[in-house]
Amino acid sequence: LAGIKHYVQIGCLGHGTFGIVIKALDLRSDPPTEVAIKLLPRGDFVKNYQLYVRREIQNQSSLRHPLIVSLREVFLTPTHLAIAMEYAQGGDLFNYTLGHRPHGRLAEQQARWIFQQLIIGLDYSHRRGVANRDLKLENLLLDRDGRDGTRPLLKICDFGYSKHEQNSSAKTGVGTPVYMAPEVILGESKYDAKKADIWSCGVILYAMLYGKYPFDAKEARFARKIVTADYKLLPEVEVSMDCLDILTRVLVASPGDRMSMDEIKTHAWFLKGLPPGA
């Protein structure tokens, strides 16, 4: 962080598609505040991806919600464009699930707590006109470790592919293949990015419950399996009927038949254990 005197780097949090994310201390407060800073190389990179970088900053800063990572400030270093944001000390959900041995999965109640927060945070974002388009385990952070059975707060991050509805409906298929909705895989000329986000929530729920993805990118006919919603429930993992009901109604190939945000929010499984008025 050459030249930026009030920040000192104290660690590395992750390598993303385009840059790195470091952990730093903001020395302007006493005690210093822990922050995460995403560093994007300046020059050609930022020029080539200007549209996405601008959307990431604009869309994320327009969202102020406890379940969405908040932006603190954006500044330039001699070499990078730096996006300073709230630090989530529990790390990302991939590490917490699939990246974690031996099971790589969560108990149903824990998965529900994460899913409830994901839906509430996403609903807020959708109401503000912003679709995320890159929802996945790596982009869901936790404010602290909750493996002891406590309930960490979820923080949705990475608005790098996000889109505001005022910018015409989505045309480009962006995201990560395993999480992409059938209509995105099919390259449909105008898909509803909010409905595609809901599909990704289904993939995330499946992965949390079963410790694996519903669609395996290494298998033959991977794309075909997504577009026909051809996935298997695992009988060896015990999951309640209510939970399977919501899962199988979210992972529906046709966007028009897929559960809507309002249907999810009023489903019996979703409402369980949720504080009233949440």
Ligand code: ADP
């Ligand atoms: P990319 O667009 O390159 O995927 P992300 O914003 O998703 O970048 O960040 C990459 C990784 O860095 C995340 O998956 C997460 O592990 C870590 N990370 C990002 N932001 C934070 C944060 N605010 N607090 C803690 N870890 C973070």
Ligand code: MG
């Ligand atoms: Mg990411």
Ligand code: MG
């Ligand atoms: Mg990104």
